[in-house]
Amino acid sequence: MSLLELQRLLGSLPPSRMRPEELGALAAGWPDALEVEELAAKACFSDQGYTRTILHRSPAWEALLVGWLPRQRTARHGHAESFGVTCVLEGSLVEVEYRLAPGGQVLKAERRKHGPGSVFHEQPHTIHHVEHAGRVRAVSLHLYAPPLQRMELYDGSTGTSHPRRSGRREPKSSIMVR
Numbered sequence: 001m002s003l004l005e006l007q008r009l010l011g012s013l014p015p016s017r018m019r020p021e022e023l024g025a026l027a028a029g030w031p032d033a034l035e036v037e038e039l040a041a042k043a044c045f046s047d048q049g050y051t052r053t054i055l056h057r058s059p060a061w062e063a064l065l066v067g068w069l070p071r072q073r074t075a076r077h078g079h080a081e082s083f084g085v086t087c088v089l090e091g092s093l094v095e096v097e098y099r100l101a102p103g104g105q106v107l108k109a110e111r112r113k114h115g116p117g118s119v120f121h122e123q124p125h126t127i128h129h130v131e132h133a134g135r136v137r138a139v140s141l142h143l144y145a146p147p148l149q150r151m152e153l154y155d156g157s158t159g160t161s162h163p164r165r166s167g168r169r170e171p172k173s174s175i176m177v178r
């Protein structure tokens with residue numbers, strides 16, 4: 001599937017909010033169906049941090065690419081009301097998942113490495129951070145429903161969270177691809 005075909009497919013999906021099962025079913029076919037090199041070539045990179053490139057955004061959902069350079073990572077975050085799926089197109093990412101302890105602390109629960117073709121899921125209650133895991137660049141494709149407008153950032157010692165608008169630290173790097 002080319003980028004154009006993916007954009008046509010995404011554009012033809014119903015504007016109503018996609019359900020998590022629909023997100024999962026769509027992303028399950030990505031590793032085999034996508035023309036990975038063409039898609040990955042649309043990703044942007046910055047020394048300032050991981051870089052989001054919006055492929056499609058509607059009120060109900062969005063698809064975007066993230067370009068990662070070595071040692072770049074997200075903050076520890078939750079996903080407000082969004083469900084998401086991520087497919088690694090190039091390179092490798094590490095996902096570190098956390099859980100909230102009864103006392104409020106945020107504890108590391110699992111660490112998973114995702115290589116090319118891996119798909120992983122995010123739910124509103126998922127608390128994790130994602131980091132680049134290799135020596136060369138990485139590219140990932142993300143689908144969120146509804147669009148990930150804000151991330152919940154967690155304080156590690158108290159477990160309290162506060163919202164931050166998604167992509168705020170990369171004001172020059174959220175690029176709409178037409």
Ligand SMILES: [Fe+2]
Pocket residue numbers: 077079122128
């Ligand atoms: Fe996330």
